[in-house]
Amino acid sequence: MQHGTPTAPHASLTSPNPPLDDVVAAVEQAGGVLGARLTPRPRGVTLDEIVEEIHANDAAVLAVLKPRLLALRPGSRWAQDELAGGALPSGEWWVVDPAEGNINHVHGMTDWAVTATLVRDNKPVLTVVHLPLTGETYTAEAGHGARLNGAPIQVSRKTALDAALVGTGQARPGESAETFRRIGASVTAMLTHGLVVRVSVPATLQLVHVAAGRTDVFWQFSDVRSGLVAGALLVAEAGGTVTSIDGEPWTPGRADFLACAPGLHARASAVLASIA
The missing domain is CATH 3.40.190.80 (D-Maltodextrin-Binding Protein; domain 2)
Known part of the structure; x- marks a missing residue:
């Protein structure tokens, strides 16, 4: 999934993906941090207050998740803006949403997760999505199928x-x-x-x-x-x-x-x- 103007790839990034189990452990630990911040009632009334709560969630999760992921893949880079679009420069990047569905979380709802995806030359090659409230962890590596809590999953067979x-x-x-x-x-x-x-x-x-x-x-x-x-x-x-x-x-x-x-x-x- 390469797009945009490539830059020279990192010479150190020639080994296989980091161990999936280690990425899962990091994301699930981060999910525990986010889960502990959930309240049964909304946090914030004004837009400024809501944004402050969203940023506080992000900061709490990233303090745990970012150093662990970067350590798992030395030389990889971090895509800082979770709302950004467009192609990334070549090489390996962690594209992470520390609170995917953050707006739901700060309003006391249940539809949120922690996600971490390793993107290589604009192609996602490894991903972990963890939903702390349900205990569901979705994983995939390019060429190796997709799984839910270790069991293979498959898309619908519908045709209509x-x-x-x-x-x-x-x-x-x-x-x-x-x-x-x-x-x-x-x-x-x-x-x-x-x-x-x-x-x-x-x-x-x-x-x-x-x-x-x-x-x-x-x-x-x-x-x-x-x-x-x-x-x-x-x-x-x-x-x-x-x-x-x-x-x-x-x-x-x-x-x-x-x-x-x-x-x-x-x-x-x-x-x-x-x-x-």
């Missing part, structure tokens, strides 16, 4: 869009009015062609359901890489199809995203590509 549970969501606050219009139009289109449409955040928590075969299609009009790279690898390794909406191969530099069961890809792509 009118039988499909599909979903999308807002990638980040402050998207353009045009992006919001396209989201709305896509929901309307899929309400017509699909069975049921889910609109929720965060993206990764929808994508783990696609990878596990519980839901069938996910799309997004955004290139926020931290919300997509983990799910892209999980879905692909679970046998799914991951492209941009026009059907071209997806990379972190693409402006939109589609992940689904193979038997639904052509029809879902056609419906979504029709939105001007």
